[in-house]
Amino acid sequence: MKKRTRAIRNTVFALLCCTAAVTAGQSAFVPPIVSHADTQSDLENKIKEADEKLKELDQKIAEAGTNIESNKEIQDTYWDKLVTTQNKIDLVNLSVADKEQEIVDKEAEIAAVELRISDTEERIADKEVQIEMLDRQNKENINRFGQIMHAMYITDSDDYLSIIAGSADFYDIFVRSEIMKSVNEQNLNFMHQLLADIDRLEEDQRGLEEDKKNLEYDKITLESEKDELIDQKIALDEEKKYYNDLNSSYWDEYNTYSVKIKDLETRQANLQYEKKVTQADREKAERELEEEIRRAQERAKNNTVYDTGEWAWPVSPSYTLITTYFGYDSWRGGNHGGIDIGNSGMMGANIYASKGGEVIVAKTTYIPGYDYGMYVVIDHGNGYQTLYAHCSAIYVSVGQVVNKGDCIAAVGSTGWSTGAHLHFEVRKDGGRIDPFSVVSIPQ
Numbered sequence: 001m002k003k004r005t006r007a008i009r010n011t012v013f014a015l016l017c018c019t020a021a022v023t024a025g026q027s028a029f030v031p032p033i034v035s036h037a038d039t040q041s042d043l044e045n046k047i048k049e050a051d052e053k054l055k056e057l058d059q060k061i062a063e064a065g066t067n068i069e070s071n072k073e074i075q076d077t078y079w080d081k082l083v084t085t086q087n088k089i090d091l092v093n094l095s096v097a098d099k100e101q102e103i104v105d106k107e108a109e110i111a112a113v114e115l116r117i118s119d120t121e122e123r124i125a126d127k128e129v130q131i132e133m134l135d136r137q138n139k140e141n142i143n144r145f146g147q148i149m150h151a152m153y154i155t156d157s158d159d160y161l162s163i164i165a166g167s168a169d170f171y172d173i174f175v176r177s178e179i180m181k182s183v184n185e186q187n188l189n190f191m192h193q194l195l196a197d198i199d200r201l202e203e204d205q206r207g208l209e210e211d212k213k214n215l216e217y218d219k220i221t222l223e224s225e226k227d228e229l230i231d232q233k234i235a236l237d238e239e240k241k242y243y244n245d246l247n248s249s250y251w252d253e254y255n256t257y258s259v260k261i262k263d264l265e266t267r268q269a270n271l272q273y274e275k276k277v278t279q280a281d282r283e284k285a286e287r288e289l290e291e292e293i294r295r296a297q298e299r300a301k302n303n304t305v306y307d308t309g310e311w312a313w314p315v316s317p318s319y320t321l322i323t324t325y326f327g328y329d330s331w332r333g334g335n336h337g338g339i340d341i342g343n344s345g346m347m348g349a350n351i352y353a354s355k356g357g358e359v360i361v362a363k364t365t366y367i368p369g370y371d372y373g374m375y376v377v378i379d380h381g382n383g384y385q386t387l388y389a390h391c392s393a394i395y396v397s398v399g400q401v402v403n404k405g406d407c408i409a410a411v412g413s414t415g416w417s418t419g420a421h422l423h424f425e426v427r428k429d430g431g432r433i434d435p436f437s438v439v440s441i442p443q
């Protein structure tokens with residue numbers, strides 16, 4: 001039962017620890033082995049920070065992109081609304097034009113009627129003049145007739161004459177009377193004619209007055225029709241104004257979104273520029289790091305004398321459980337650069353130098369959850385180096401010469417590791433080789 005639990009835990013180790021050594025597809029990049037540990041760690045941190053920043057920038061760029069998309073979608077809905085209202089405005093404009101034409105037509109009709117009215121008024125005035133003329137002539141006749149009467153029948157009443165002169169009906173009475181028989185036939189005919197003329201003119205005048213009344217009635221009807229058209233036009237103008245206002249508010253919204261989108265696009269472009277700069281910084285740091293490594297290896301090669309003895313097991317011979325071997329590891333789909341020795345209860349156990357040499361890395365600073373954590377690299381000369389990672393304590397310092405079997409550090413779980421174990425690497429001429437090609441599990 002206990003064994004089984006351990007096996008499961010070891011599987012977890014195999015999956016999660018030492019990912020720093022897993023650099024599938026990036027085999028050219030070998031983690032740092034330098035004597036100038038600070039420069040190297042600064043550069044590593046720079047690269048790490050750049051990576052984090054790049055991740056953040058990518059996220060922000062994507063967010064800006066999503067934002068742009070959603071703003072564009074909203075803007076599209078305003079465009080649709082603009083098209084709809086513009087169609088309405090076009091229709092209303094047509095109606096307004098129609099209505100204006102109708103009003104112009106109506107005004108022309110009214111003008112025609114007014115012309116006929118003034119025409120009729122002129123004719124009425126003419127009739128009045130004629131009637132007045134005849135009237136005057138008639139009065140003269142009556143007057144003259146009265147004088148004749150007076151001469152023929154001497155009366156003593158002046159009132160009688162004034163009655164004759166004042167009344168048109170007088171003729172009717174008079175014409176039928178006995179007295180008229182002796183009146184000159186020519187005079188009488190003339191008077192009849194005069195009376196008939198007056199009657200006819202008055203008849204004409206009445207007819208014209210009737211016409212005028214009808215025309216005025218027509219005019220009133222037309223005016224009220226025109227008023228109605230004007231009301232309709234006002235309503236249409238109001239409708240037009242409503243849609244114009246709506247349209248301009250939609251334009252405002254549309255333009256607001258244009259500004260927003262432009263701002264976002266500018267922001268996105270700035271972020272992309274920042275990304276480019278960060279990438280350039282990262283590449284520069286990486287180049288510097290490579291150069292640093294190269295120089296360190298150069299120094300190591302020149303300084304260290306090769307220890308020709310056998311290789312020692314880097315921990316107590318009682319710890320021999322290999323949780324991950326060197327090479328391709330299907331669990332993580334990448335290469336594992338060393339071996340993991342992961343018996344339970346290893347926390348704090350001694351780590352021994354596998355061979356004599358010079359300590360070229362003794363790293364005690366690290367970012368939790370990343371890479372090797374605390375680790376030591378020893379240069380053994382002749383192109384060989386060993387690396388001991390995820391330590392909980394380090395007992396040596398850079399430049400220190402150690403012998404095979406010296407205790408250099410304590411087993412831990414720092415860096416990318418989920419439990420105490422030793423990640424042990426052997427390097428030859430800058431590349432990682434299978435540790436089992438030089439060291440064997442103690443029997």
Ligand SMILES: [Zn+2]
Pocket residue numbers: 017018021324336338339340422423424
């Ligand atoms: Zn490992």
